[in-house]
Amino acid sequence: MTIALKEGxxxxxxxxxxxxxKELGYFHAHDQLRCREIGDGNxxxxxxxxxxxxxxxxxxxxxxxxxxxxxxWPLTLHRATIEGNYLKNAIPLVPExxxxxxxxxxxxxxxxxxxxxxLDIVRTGFIAGKSYPNLSRHIGEYLAKTLFxxxxxxxxxxxxxxxxxxxxxxxxCKITEDLVFSDPFHExxxxxxxxxxxxxxxxxxxxxxxKLEVAKLKYKFLTHGEALLHGDxxxxxxxxxxxDTKVIDPEFAFxxxxxxxxxxxxxxxxxxxxxxxxENRDIILSHLHQVWKTFEETFTTLxxxxxxxxxxxxxxxxxxxxxxxxxxxxxxxxxxxxxRTIGLAHVADLDGIEDSSRRLASKKIAIxxxxxxxxxxxxxxxxxxxxxxxxxxxxxx
Amino acid sequence: MTIALKEGxxxxxxxxxxxxxKELGYFHAHDQLRCREIGDGNxxxxxxxxxxxxxxxxxxxxxxxxxxxxxxWPLTLHRATIEGNYLKNAIPLVPExxxxxxxxxxxxxxxxxxxxxxLDIVRTGFIAGKSYPNLSRHIGEYLAKTLFxxxxxxxxxxxxxxxxxxxxxxxxCKITEDLVFSDPFHExxxxxxxxxxxxxxxxxxxxxxxKLEVAKLKYKFLTHGEALLHGDxxxxxxxxxxxDTKVIDPEFAFxxxxxxxxxxxxxxxxxxxxxxxxENRDIILSHLHQVWKTFEETFTTLxxxxxxxxxxxxxxxxxxxxxxxxxxxxxxxxxxxxxRTIGLAHVADLDGIEDSSRRLASKKIAIxxxxxxxxxxxxxxxxxxxxxxxxxxxxxx
Numbered sequence: 009m010t011i012a013l014k015e016g017x018x019x020x021x022x023x024x025x026x027x028x029x030k031e032l033g034y035f036h037a038h039d040q041l042r043c044r045e046i047g048d049g050n051x052x053x054x055x056x057x058x059x060x061x062x063x064x065x066x067x068x069x070x071x072x073x074x075x076x077x078x079x080x081w082p083l084t085l086h087r088a089t090i091e092g093n094y095l096k097n098a099i100p101l102v103p104e105x106x107x108x109x110x111x112x113x114x115x116x117x118x119x120x121x122x123x124x125x126x127l128d129i130v131r132t133g134f135i136a137g138k139s140y141p142n143l144s145r146h147i148g149e150y151l152a153k154t155l156f157x158x159x160x161x162x163x164x165x166x167x168x169x170x171x172x173x174x175x176x177x178x179x180x181c182k183i184t185e186d187l188v189f190s191d192p193f194h195e196x197x198x199x200x201x202x203x204x205x206x207x208x209x210x211x212x213x214x215x216x217x218x219k220l221e222v223a224k225l226k227y228k229f230l231t232h233g234e235a236l237l238h239g240d241x242x243x244x245x246x247x248x249x250x251x252d253t254k255v256i257d258p259e260f261a262f263x264x265x266x267x268x269x270x271x272x273x274x275x276x277x278x279x280x281x282x283x284x285x286x287e288n289r290d291i292i293l294s295h296l297h298q299v300w301k302t303f304e305e306t307f308t309t310l311x312x313x314x315x316x317x318x319x320x321x322x323x324x325x326x327x328x329x330x331x332x333x334x335x336x337x338x339x340x341x342x343x344x345x346x347x348r349t350i351g352l353a354h355v356a357d358l359d360g361i362e363d364s365s366r367r368l369a370s371k372k373i374a375i376x377x378x379x380x381x382x383x384x385x386x387x388x389x390x391x392x393x394x395x396x397x398x399x400x401x402x403x404x405x
Numbered sequence: 406m407t408i409a410l411k412e413g414x415x416x417x418x419x420x421x422x423x424x425x426x427k428e429l430g431y432f433h434a435h436d437q438l439r440c441r442e443i444g445d446g447n448x449x450x451x452x453x454x455x456x457x458x459x460x461x462x463x464x465x466x467x468x469x470x471x472x473x474x475x476x477x478w479p480l481t482l483h484r485a486t487i488e489g490n491y492l493k494n495a496i497p498l499v500p501e502x503x504x505x506x507x508x509x510x511x512x513x514x515x516x517x518x519x520x521x522x523x524l525d526i527v528r529t530g531f532i533a534g535k536s537y538p539n540l541s542r543h544i545g546e547y548l549a550k551t552l553f554x555x556x557x558x559x560x561x562x563x564x565x566x567x568x569x570x571x572x573x574x575x576x577x578c579k580i581t582e583d584l585v586f587s588d589p590f591h592e593x594x595x596x597x598x599x600x601x602x603x604x605x606x607x608x609x610x611x612x613x614x615x616k617l618e619v620a621k622l623k624y625k626f627l628t629h630g631e632a633l634l635h636g637d638x639x640x641x642x643x644x645x646x647x648x649d650t651k652v653i654d655p656e657f658a659f660x661x662x663x664x665x666x667x668x669x670x671x672x673x674x675x676x677x678x679x680x681x682x683x684e685n686r687d688i689i690l691s692h693l694h695q696v697w698k699t700f701e702e703t704f705t706t707l708x709x710x711x712x713x714x715x716x717x718x719x720x721x722x723x724x725x726x727x728x729x730x731x732x733x734x735x736x737x738x739x740x741x742x743x744x745r746t747i748g749l750a751h752v753a754d755l756d757g758i759e760d761s762s763r764r765l766a767s768k769k770i771a772i773x774x775x776x777x778x779x780x781x782x783x784x785x786x787x788x789x790x791x792x793x794x795x796x797x798x799x800x801x802x
Contacts, residue, residue, distance in 0.1 A: 160624065160627045160628065165575075165578075165579065165582060165627060166575040166576070166578075166579055169573055169574075169575040169578065170573070170575065172573070173570050173573040176566055176567070176569070176570040177566075178562075178563040178566040178567065179563070181562075181563075181566065182562065182563055185562060190715050190716070194715060216719060216720040216721065217721075219716065219719045220719050220720065220721045220722055220725065222716070223716035223719050223722050224722075224725065226716060227557065227726075230557045230562060231557065231629055231630050231631050232628055232629060232630075233628050233629075233630050234628050318587050318591060319587070319616065319619070319620035319623060322613060322616045322617050322620050323613040323617065324613065324614075324617045325617055325620050325621075328617065328621065329624075
């Protein structure tokens with residue numbers, strides 16, 4: 009399929025990236041710049057540009073197609089605008105937890121931002137056994153602040169409707185609707201799993217009570233415009249080191265159910281819990297508890313100090329809202345565990361396990377844990393419950 | 406407050422309305438036209454223009470303020486565009502149940518449409534004791550078709566997101582958020598009730614369990630973008646006679662919870678059930694049963710014949726969805742009963758009762774029925790249950 013491009017858009021090369029960034033005045037004309045394309049290559053070009061004094065910047069440019077399936081899957085360049093606008097909205101709320109934004113260009117579909125290459129991608133670091141002690145406290149705070157202040161509790165309700173309109177993101181939402189909620193639960197060409205998992209997967213496809221719960225979760229994703237979500241908050245979208253945390257890649261942002269962001273993070277911690285040996289697992293489980301604890305505490309504080317909604321003074325409302333968010337998070341985490349194991353887009357936590365019997369065993373745990381989380385959303389009311397379920401599934405009970 | 410008007414906008418007079426409609430060619434230049442402004446005067450001008458042969462048309466023009474509180478409450482003219490676009494969307498779905506649309510003009514904030522003056526406003530007719538035998542069947546069909554085909558079950562999910570963006574309607578939604586959900590449940594200057602009701606009303610304001618349920622309903626209204634709602638579907642927005650039904654005034658349209666439209670209609674039937682004598686009440690109760698029955702049957706047929714959502718084949722999903730819609734309808738009906746009794750905008754069904762002790766008694770029943778519907782949303786699972794609750798409250802149990 010040929011993709012018609014908007015006038016003024018041209019994918020950058022390392023040479024034209026250097027030219028552009030000089031024109032924009034971020035480096036001196038006589039600087040000797042080195043430029044490397046460092047994108048993981050699915051949807052975007054990412055250029056790392058550095059001068060002799062090690063001052064560096066990132067240019068991220070959207071490609072008009074999804075590379076994951078070749079050039080045949082066209083994908084809106086508008087997602088670069090969404091990403092830029094999301095960052096502009098998030099920077100005043102969580103300045104320490106997102107990259108600095110230098111420049112956006114809608115037509116060229118690019119964003120120029122802070123270089124974060126002194127940090128690790130958390131997924132990669134986790135797989136190498138690292139722990140990032142501040143990660144869950146930071147992500148809990150990130151979730152509470154970005155979600156509260158774009159919800160009807162923390163954002164003027166008329167302003168919120170304008171934001172919701174501006175962040176309409178149908179094409180990227182469709183990827184999630186299909187790849188997270190629909191395809192993994194039905195026979196579909198986009199699914200991807202080892203033949204040894206066929207029986208397990210087919211049992212999912214025949215499981216009406218599971219599919220009913222997934223249908224309800226998809227409906228929430230389609231209809232519940234609670235807050236401006238990151239929309240893709242897995243451990244590959246987070247940079248960190250011992251002290252700092254930065255969330256990147258908000259191109260899937262839209263107004264959706266609050267539990268979705270939380271659930272994606274839960275699930276991506278659970279992949280590590282599944283694959284790590286017992287002695288290295290505690291830090292992951294403590295992240296699981298800590299992220300919800302920080303989210304809950306921060307959200308509660310904001311509820312009491314920064315509400316714009318008169319009913320936030322009503323007894324029991326906060327508890328109700330938090331309970332619903334948690335329940336939704338559990339369900340969404342379950343969907344993420346399953347789709348990252350048998351759907352189109354996998355995680356290196358599982359696929360990177362070289363020993364095939366251990367890899368298959370881990371995948372079966374991920375599927376079963378996902379299934380149980382989805383079916384037991386209402387019974388799992390704390391991260392301790394989630395840990396207990398994890399232990400149970402891990403033991404094969 | 407002075408209201409800055411967009412260039413090109415000028416409120417019409419009877420003379421300029423005639424001039425306009427001739428310029429647009431809807432009548433001959435030499436036609437002798439009679440023009441009357443027939444609006445109820447809250448938010449819009451409505452001109453009825455007729456020639457010697459009784460050919461007639463309606464021009465509806467939005468005013469830049471809400472007259473209900475004088476010129477001091479500015480209100481977006483964009484609602485005329487919303488109204489026109491809603492009709493354009495509804496006409497192919499329910500051509501018999503909405504007025505024919507001849508012309509729209511965004512700048513002049515007006516819509517030219519079919520004259521419906523051969524029909525009654527249902528509220529007025531109801532108060533005069535009329536019955537409109539086809540009303541509930543028509544409204545049930547109207548609800549099922551307009552809601553299904555703009556929901557994620559009957560509308561391409563990406564197209565729906567575009568519609569949702571186009572129907573963003575913050576200012577009109579705010580009226581509902583304040584006047585339906587917030588103000589009647591708190592001490593507020595906008596409330597309006599007889600001193601004799603003060604004790605009853607203050608008990609509502611102190612009722613935390615009631616307010617918690619109202620908070621949840623308001624949150625649904627704020628966040629659940631299920632389908633394109635009419636947004637103001639009371640009996641004053643419906644014209645009818647013995648055979649025909651036409652829904653008008655969709656300027657509050659936006660993507661919201663499906664139960665809201667259904668619940669508004671339920672509640673406005675209940676006002677009649679409350680105020681009518683026993684012998685005239687049966688037709689109203691049968692409308693209550695029939696509107697849900699027709700909605701349910703039509704929605705079910707569309708679910709099976711016209712779905713765009715793969716999960717509609719999942720066992721139990723339709724039943725779940727209908728149950729949720731019904732539950733929401735009950736809660737929203739409860740809010741409507743209360744706000745139309747003690748809030749800013751009343752209904753003539755109650756206010757028109759001349760005998761003050763009978764009027765107050767009816768209002769107390771409306772409030773108590775509203776309260777019970779809100780609190781018992783989960784227990785009332787059929788219109789028979791709703792009728793039983795009505796009888797109980799009516800008997801003063």
